[in-house]
Amino acid sequence: METVIAFIVIFGTLVAFHEFGHFLFAKRAGIMVREFAIGMGPKILAIRKGETQYTIRLLPLGGYVRMAGEDFDTVELQPGFRVGLLLNAQDEIEKIYLNRNVSNPNILNLEVEKSDLDKELYIEGYDEDGKLVRLKIARTAMIIEKGQETLIAPYDRQFESKSLGSRAMAIFAGPLFNFILAFFIFLALGLLNGVPTNEPIISEVKPDTPAQMAGLKKDDLITGVDGKSIDSWTEFSEAIQESPGVPMALEVERAGETVSLEVIPETIEDAGREFGQIGVIYSSPLEKGIIKSVVFGAEQTYTWTVKIFELLGMLVTGQFTIDALSGPVGIYKATEEVAQYGIFNLMNWGAVLSINLGIMNLLPLPALDGGRLLFFLFEGLRGKPIDKQKEGMVHFVGIMLLMVLMLVVTWNDIQRFFF
Secondary structure, rough: OOOHHHHHHHHHHHHHHHHHHHHHHHOOOOEEEEEEEEEEEEEEEEEEEEEEEEEEEEEEEEEEEEEEOOOOOOOOOOOOOOOEEEOOOOOEEEEEOOOOOOOOOOOEEEEEEEEEEEOEEEEEEOOOOOEEEEEEEEEEEEEEOEEEEEOOOOHHHHHHHHHHHHHHHHHHHHHHHHHHHHHHHHHHHHHHHOOEEOOOEEEOOOOOOHHHHOOOOOOOOEEEOOOOOOOOOHHHHHHHOOOOOEEEEEEEEEOEEEEEEEEOEEEEEEEOOOEOOOOOOOOOOEEHHHHHHHHHHHHHHHHHHHHHHHHHHHOOOOOOHHHHHHOOOHHHHHHHHOOOOOHHHHHHHHHHHHHHHHHHHOOOOOOOOHHHHHHHHHHHOOOOOHHHHHHHHHHHHHHHHHHHHHHHHHHHHHHHHHH
């Protein structure tokens, strides 16, 4: 049960923050946001506030912010179509009933001759006496069909009406907020738990390992490797990992004295890649401070961003296969393992997942934020937007391919963890 709660909290926070980035910059640009959704599929909870409906959906596969004008959501009234209209005190249309079986004596029934629900905001048609009338539509008018109300979106509130920069920022803000969230999580870790000093001090030597055979001991301070000065545990760890099976000369400070040792890292293979390991455990002393925590947050966000890009590069070059990818099931199992080591490790895991989500969404693939930004780039270069139908088709195909990939990855996760 604890794992389920941890997974829901982490998943919900990451998706909500990502979508909040889209939402915030869409609202700043004056774009109407019709829905703010966490999850996909059937709705399990919906609350309307103002012009936006906030929903939680069944499937934990992401979320979305639905902006007016994005998905051909505008309504067109064809000539001859009969509608029921409710007017406000200014004789403007405030409600448009598309189904006529509405029992309200104030309803004006009209046979549409022509209309514009986007720019000019009017309906012109014949009333029950055969008289041609033209009525202005209020900017906050509702379209009602089978009991479902939809707020009209004047063109200046639609996504496509905004400048290229405003549209691009509304899309880019989602991944950006994932990096911001990661920074603040790492910052909170530094403030609450402390910032590792990263000194290359050994806290434990495992038995029957290259480190023990070389004579390394607890509390040894590594000062040099192969004649090069070592100032941090990161430098020492990288030197070991990059030298599988290669003898290495170590300079160690022990009880105020300098000791020279030689160690040969054993070769470990993972996902087709070889790296060195000597069998020591690192536990850095922790220091607290606001400035240190801010620097720690920035450094960790940058470091993990670089690492994830490196892993992506290995996937593209074939050093990783699709079997190495994890979907919701794999993330759930990883969360289950991390949760056993306490809240601080869980926070660190959440920050890494947030960076990963931000990077994945920035990939220039159809249906992802990066794919949409790529279309904006083409629009900027050619001076006019790509045809919406063609772009929509590309994104639709992209969504289908991503769903297939998700099914494959999820099936691999199920086989890996349950069979």
